[in-house]
Amino acid sequence: xxxxxxxxxxxxxxxxxxxxxxxxxxxxxxxxxxxxxxxxxxxxxxxxxxxxxxxxxxxxxxxxxxxxxxxxxxxxxxxxxxxxxxxxxxxxxxxxxxxxxxxxxxxxxxxxxxxxxxxxxxxxxxxxxxxxxxxxxxxxxxxxxxxxxxxxxxxxxxxxxxxxxxxxxxxxxxxxxxxxxxxxxxxxxxxxxxxxxxxxxxxxxxxxxxxxxxxxxxxxxxxxxxxxxxxxxxxxxxxxxxxxxxxxxxxxxxxxxxxxxxxxxxxxxxxxxxxxxxxxxxxxxxxxxxxxxxxxxxxxxxxxxxxxxxxxxxxxxxxxxxxxxxxxxxxxxxxxxxxxxxxxxxxxxxxxxxxxxxxxxxxxxxxxxxxxxxxxxxxxxxxxxxxxxxxxxxxxxxxxxxxxxxxxxxxxxxxxxxxxxxxxxxxxxxxxxxxxxxxxxxxxxxxxxxxxxxxxxxxxxxxxxxxxxxxxxxxxxxxxxxxxxxxxxxxxxxxxxxxxxxxxxxxxxx
Amino acid sequence: xxxxxxxxxxxxxxxxxxxxxxxxxxxxxxxxxxxxxxxxxxxxxxxxxxxxxxxxxxxxxxxxxxxxxxxxxxxxxxxxxxxxxxxxxxxxxxxxxxxxxxxxxxxxxxxxxxxxxxxxxxxxxxxxxxxxxxxxxxxxxxxxxxxxxxxxxxxxxxxxxxxxxxxxxxxxxxxxxxxxxxxxxxxxxxxxxxxxxxxxxxxxxxxxxxxxxxxxxxxxxxxxxxxxxxxxxxxxxxxxxxxxxxxxxxxxxxxxxxxxxxxxxxxxxxxxxxxxxxxxxxxxxxxxxxxxxxxxxxxxxxxxxxxxxxxxxxxxxxxxxxxxxxxx
Numbered sequence: 001x002x003x004x005x006x007x008x009x010x011x012x013x014x015x016x017x018x019x020x021x022x023x024x025x026x027x028x029x030x031x032x033x034x035x036x037x038x039x040x041x042x043x044x045x046x047x048x049x050x051x052x053x054x055x056x057x058x059x060x061x062x063x064x065x066x067x068x069x070x071x072x073x074x075x076x077x078x079x080x081x082x083x084x085x086x087x088x089x090x091x092x093x094x095x096x097x098x099x100x101x102x103x104x105x106x107x108x109x110x111x112x113x114x115x116x117x118x119x120x121x122x123x124x125x126x127x128x129x130x131x132x133x134x135x136x137x138x139x140x141x142x143x144x145x146x147x148x149x150x151x152x153x154x155x156x157x158x159x160x161x162x163x164x165x166x167x168x169x170x171x172x173x174x175x176x177x178x179x180x181x182x183x184x185x186x187x188x189x190x191x192x193x194x195x196x197x198x199x200x201x202x203x204x205x206x207x208x209x210x211x212x213x214x215x216x217x218x219x220x221x222x223x224x225x226x227x228x229x230x231x232x233x234x235x236x237x238x239x240x241x242x243x244x245x246x247x248x249x250x251x252x253x254x255x256x257x258x259x260x261x262x263x264x265x266x267x268x269x270x271x272x273x274x275x276x277x278x279x280x281x282x283x284x285x286x287x288x289x290x291x292x293x294x295x296x297x298x299x300x301x302x303x304x305x306x307x308x309x310x311x312x313x314x315x316x317x318x319x320x321x322x323x324x325x326x327x328x329x330x331x332x333x334x335x336x337x338x339x340x341x342x343x344x345x346x347x348x349x350x351x352x353x354x355x356x357x358x359x360x361x362x363x364x365x366x367x368x369x370x371x372x373x374x375x376x377x378x379x380x381x382x383x384x385x386x387x388x389x390x391x392x393x394x395x396x397x398x399x400x401x402x403x404x405x406x407x408x409x410x411x412x413x414x415x416x417x418x419x420x421x422x423x424x425x426x427x428x429x430x431x432x433x434x435x436x437x438x439x440x441x442x443x444x445x446x447x448x449x450x451x452x453x454x455x456x457x458x459x460x461x462x463x464x465x466x467x468x469x470x471x472x473x474x475x476x477x478x479x480x481x482x483x484x485x486x487x488x489x490x491x492x493x494x495x496x497x498x499x500x501x502x503x504x505x506x507x508x509x510x
Numbered sequence: 511x512x513x514x515x516x517x518x519x520x521x522x523x524x525x526x527x528x529x530x531x532x533x534x535x536x537x538x539x540x541x542x543x544x545x546x547x548x549x550x551x552x553x554x555x556x557x558x559x560x561x562x563x564x565x566x567x568x569x570x571x572x573x574x575x576x577x578x579x580x581x582x583x584x585x586x587x588x589x590x591x592x593x594x595x596x597x598x599x600x601x602x603x604x605x606x607x608x609x610x611x612x613x614x615x616x617x618x619x620x621x622x623x624x625x626x627x628x629x630x631x632x633x634x635x636x637x638x639x640x641x642x643x644x645x646x647x648x649x650x651x652x653x654x655x656x657x658x659x660x661x662x663x664x665x666x667x668x669x670x671x672x673x674x675x676x677x678x679x680x681x682x683x684x685x686x687x688x689x690x691x692x693x694x695x696x697x698x699x700x701x702x703x704x705x706x707x708x709x710x711x712x713x714x715x716x717x718x719x720x721x722x723x724x725x726x727x728x729x730x731x732x733x734x735x736x737x738x739x740x741x742x743x744x745x746x747x748x749x750x751x752x753x754x755x756x757x758x759x760x761x762x763x764x765x766x767x768x769x770x771x772x773x774x775x776x777x778x779x780x781x782x783x784x785x786x787x788x789x790x791x792x793x794x795x796x797x798x799x800x801x802x803x804x805x806x807x808x809x810x811x812x813x814x815x816x817x818x819x820x821x822x823x824x825x826x827x828x829x830x831x832x833x834x835x836x837x838x
Binding site: 303326329344361368 | 717
């Protein structure tokens with residue numbers, strides 16, 4: 001690879017990164033040649049973001065080396081990465097919406113005349129950069145007035161204006177429609193044709209195979225393989241991405257009963273459509289899909305957090321109107337939100353107060369809370385969920401992630417719910433707590449609980465669900481169960497491979 | 511655990527729980543050395559009475575801050591409630607007049623709550639707006655004149671009445687502290703208030719009806735502001751539209767100095783009482799020492815900055831502190 005004629009534009013050797021005990025990236029080596037599009041794929045948590053952040057100068061590696069054009073470099077700051085010729089286009093745009101396109105492109109590098117900005121020169125240079133992208137954007141337009149796809153192009157223009165040797169694109173099509181995607185892929189090829197090395201990070205395998213010369217797969221922080229795209233198939237890439245072992249315990253045999261929650265043709269806002277399923281008591285349905293596929297919205301809508309714009313939801317035959325969480329709770333639907341820190345815990349409140357917040361009316365006698373009843377209820381659930389804390393009055397923020405999650409779970413269970421909506425139930429908890437939470441869910445389901453589960457971890461979906469509905473672009477792509485439900489099958493549906501035979505993939509609205 | 515660690519733990523935990531009480535005590539002792547008149551019973555009662563007047567609106571403000579909001583309109587609300595109340599005394603008697611003053615305050619507060627939750631205006635802007643609007647109302651209502659009560663009116667009881675020799679404002683402040691402490695600790699409303707202040711998004715997802723709780727919180731703030739305003743008016747038996755300007759800053763100051771975090775999620779009502787005592791005591795002491803009024807202004811400001819700076823350095827999340835208001 002390192003012949004003088006084709007010195008890598010960027011190479012990393014044995015790059016590793018630990019976060020307080022977790023090996024996020026483990027001895028990864030990989031390179032991109034000038035004029036090459038090198039795709040980097042992997043599941044959520046495979047280490048792609050960690051790698052990108054180190055190449056962007058956002059994170060420092062724990063060990064390993066980075067080379068640009070054969071010269072060893074270190075990136076203590078994002079600016080140093082830019083100076084070395086590494087341009088990064090993050091998934092989250094880093095644009096200042098009120099400023100013009102030109103100002104954004106040359107932010108912090110504005111041409112000056114003495115102490116003042118040379119505006120005519122700024123616009124001239126911005127126009128020149130935009131022109132190389134063969135697009136039509138007025139450099140004086142405030143960025144917030146542009147559609148998302150054009151904002152994306154401004155990000156690319158900014159990266160290009162630094163005359164980079166390498167451009168890294170992190171999920172660049174996540175917010176784009178199909179036509180915009182085609183345009184972007186064409187642009188990526190043009191950039192490579194000019195001799196820039198492109199690292200293209202994406203979940204979407206059809207895009208990867210359209211643009212990439214080589215493909216590298218990361219899994220669990222490790223480099224699994226690198227091969228020319230021509231020697232790989234979508235199936236072989238999927239197999240490499242998901243090839244990890246499942247958690248050791250097996251899903252027990254379930255005995256589903258009556259239909260509890262029936263959803264017919266439900267639409268959520270403008271983003272999710274055509275959702276239908278019958279959830280039975282003693283059954284777990286998994287919702288699987290990549291980021292932005294709409295699974296989370298389905299759960300939030302069923303808890304009254306997002307408006308349901310079409311279709312019907314019935315609970316044991318009774319139609320439900322779900323305008324607010326309160327109504328969902330009255331219908332005995334419980335919800336464990338995805339982001340524990342942002343939407344779950346009340347950090348200034350004690351363990352017991354966090355637990356009881358949703359059931360205060362049940363422990364209130366004549367206007368006043370009964371602390372005795374509150375404590376007794378807490379103790380019941382502490383034993384049932386094996387929570388570990390030294391006293392119920394301590395702040396919830398002092399507990400481990402796993403125990404915090406159990407408190408949030410207990411909060412829903414205490415409401416006597418018949419349907420439990422679980423969003424990422426084990427995100428950020430350690431392996432031991434994860435196994436305990438799985439066992440707990442098994443117990444609840446055995447007692448007749450109906451569970452709707454959304455998780456970005458496929459092994460989790462497979463471990464817990466009796467059947468699984470796969471989403472992409474806000475639409476259910478298919479339902480899998482029994483032997484047909486495995487990781488490659490889910491990934492096929494989730495990455496839209498199966499949709500190629502069907503109607504065109506719909507536009508994703510984020 | 512050996513005796514030395516036990517002792518150290520006892521001291522640190524006592525300091526944490528009673529920090530404000532220690533500070534108040536220390537300042538009191540210092541003042542009694544430098545200003546001999548400070549310790550006279552008459553002067554002490556005077557200090558506690560004046561502290562109670564500020565404390566009453568501070569107690570309401572404590573709830574607002576605990577819910578992650580605050581209320582800049584309390585001074586204007588106090589003035590409006592006072593002019594309405596005083597103007598009613600000749601027609602309806604003292605009891606109805608005071609009651610109506612409280613109702614007016616609660617209604618203004620309720621409107622603040624509606625503007626913040628339903629119109630989604632951040633508390634800072636919403637109450638800045640109502641501050642001016644309500645001031646305007648008072649001036650229109652009084653046509654710019656003073657409203658004065660003559661003769662031997664029962665209204666004086668609010669400021670000058672005594673129970674067992676204790677002045678009415680002190681009784682009221684202690685009573686409100688007890689009631690609000692019970693509300694915070696033992697009612698669903700109080701628990702919801704703290705939950706919203708701690709993490710409004712999470713509270714909502716746990717099924718807390720955030721908006722009605724905030725209407726209640728602001729109504730309470732309005733009622734306490736009205737009471738403070740009426741006590742101040744009762745002291746001089748006069749009210750006008752310009753009464754109680756700057757009360758909002760005093761009210762927020764005593765809450766923060768008392769140890770309630772501006773980030774929301776927790777509250778110390780006793781801290782607010784002690785914060786009021788501390789400020790009033792310092793001003794009183796400086797008076798006794800013949801320090802000019804203009805210098806006394808400095809003390810509140812410096813205390814406020816110190817209190818917040820200490821709060822921040824104790825590891826409070828700055829980003830949370832900078833979040834202004836809570837919209838559901």
